[in-house]
Amino acid sequence: MKEKQDLEEDAQACRRKMSNATALIEGLGGEKVRWTESSAGFQTQITHLVGDVLLSAGFLSYAGPFNQEYRSLLLELWKREMEERLIPFSPDLNVIGLLVDNTTVSEWSLQGLPSDDLSIQNGIVVTKASRYPLLIDPQGQGKTWIQNRERDQQLQDSLSLGRPLLLEDVGEELDPVLDNILDKNYIKSGSTYKVKVGDKEVDVMKGFTLYITTKLANPAYSPEVSARTAVVDFTVTQRGLEDQLLGRVILLEKQELEAERGKLLEEVTSNKRKMQELEDSLLFRLTSTQGSLVEDQSLIEVLRVTKTTALEVSEKLSVAAETELKINQAREEYRPVATRGGILYFLIVEMSLVNIMYQTSLRQFLGLFDSSMLQSAKSQLTSKRISNIISFLTYKVYCYTARSLYEEHKLLFTLLLALKIALQARNISHPEVLTFVKGDPERALLEAWFDHPTPEDAPLPDGYEEKLDTFRKLLLVRSWCPDRTTAQARRYISDSLGPQYAEGLVLDLDAMLAESDSRTPMVCLLSMGSDPTENIERLAKNKVNSISGEET
Known part of the structure; x- marks a missing residue:
C-alpha cells in the first residue's frame, strides 16, 4: 500500500x-x-x-x-x-532622446519650461553640463522654470546646506567672489569639501548648485566667463515661440485629445518601468537559481507577468502612436495661428528699436494670445475657426499696441504689420521691401504723373494702373514721390489688412478696464496738453453707479 x-x-x-x-x-x-x-x-x-x-x-x-x-x-x-x-x-x-527621458521632460513642462525643442535642449544643458549654467534670458522663461524647480537661498547657506542658488539679472561682469565657486576650487577637508568665499572658508555640501541669469539680450561676456560657465541662450526665437504658441492652441482647441495623449504616455512610461523591473528580476532568477528551474514557481509567474505586460505595453504604444499622429495633424492644421502670433510678438519687440520705452514682456503677450483664443468666434469648421482666431488676434494686438505708441509711430507700426504679414504669406518679396525702404531717386519716365499734385490718386500711364497692385504702386510712389508715401501707405494698409487698421484709434477706457485687473494697473503717459482726468473720473462714476445698481 x-x-x-x-x-x-x-x-x-x-x-x-x-x-x-x-x-x-x-x-x-x-x-x-x-x-x-x-x-x-x-x-x-x-x-x-x-x-x-x-x-x-x-x-x-x-x-x-x-x-x-x-x-x-x-x-x-x-x-x-x-x-x-x-x-x-x-x-x-x-x-x-539620448540625454533625457519623456518623464523628465514632462516634469520640466509642469515646472514652467516651454515644450519646444529649443527649450528642452536648454534644459538639458542647464541640468547636465559640468559647469554652472549662465542663462541669457531676456524674456525670463528660464528664470521662471528654475524658480519653480529650485528654492532661493543665500550663497553661504546654499553652500553649507547643500541647496541650489539662483543669481538673477547679472550684468556682463560677474562678482570676483564667485571665482572659486565657478572654477570649483574646492579644498578637501576629511570627508567633506570647503571653498573660499571672500575671506571665509565655507563647507560645500552635496546638493549645492548655482544658476545665473541675465536679462541682457546680447551680452558680451569675456572668454574667462564663457570658460567658467555653461552659457545657455534662452532667448525666444520666432520658430521656438511658434512651437510654444502651437502647444497653447492645441491645449485649448484639442484639450480632450491632448489629455488622452498625456494619460497614455504616463501609462506607457509606467508599464515600461514595470517591464524593466520584471526583466531584471527574470534575468536574476535565471542566473542565480540554486535548484531546478522547473520547480521555481515564482520564476514561471514572473515569466507570465512579463509576457502579459509586454503585450499591454505594445498595445498602448500602438494606441499612443495613433493618438500622437492625430495630434500632430491637428497641430499642423492650427500652425497659421501660431505663425501669426510669432509675427505679432517680434514686431512688438522690434518697436523698442524705435523708442526704448516701447517694452512688452512675453508673459504680457501670452496673456493677449490666450484671451484672443477664448474671445474669438467659435465655429465647427476648423478652417473658419482658424480664420476667426487670426483676425481677432491680429486686431486685438494691433489695438493694444497702437494705443501705447506715440502718434508719430502708429502709422509705422501698422505699415510694418502689413508688410510682415504680406512677407510671411509671400505676397511680396524681401527685395521689394528693401526697395520700399531705400527708394529709387531715378526718374527718367512718367514726368506728367510725377508732376501731378496727388500722384497716388492719378492713374498710372502706359497701362501700369491695371498691372500694379496697391503695394507695387506704393513702391512706385515711394521711389518717385517720397512726399506722398504716407498717403499711399494708408491706402495699402486698408487694402491689405482692412479699413479699420487705416483709421485712427480712439482711446477706449472701458476696453482698457476690461483688460486690467487688481494686478494689472492702467498707466497713462501724458503728452503736452493732454489731460484724461475727466474721462477717468467719468468712467469711475459710471462703474460706481453700475455696482450700486446691481447691489440694490
Missing part, C-alpha cells in the same frame, strides 16, 4: 514538473524573439556608442550659447566630420 502511495506521489510530482517545464519553455520561447531583437539592438547601440557620446558631449559643451538653427548646423558639421574619420554613430541620433 505504501509503495503504491509513493508511486502516485512520484507520478504527481513528475506531472507537476512536466507542466512547469512546458510553461517555462513556452514562456522563455516567447521571450526568445524579444530578447533576440533586443540583443541585436544593443549590439547596434554598442557599435554607435562612441560616436553618439561624442556628439552628445560636444552638444553639452559647445551648443548652449547658440540659437536653434546654428545648433542644428553644428551637429550636421560634426556628423560630416565623423563620417570622414569613420567614427560610427546613430544616423537618426536625437540628442534630446
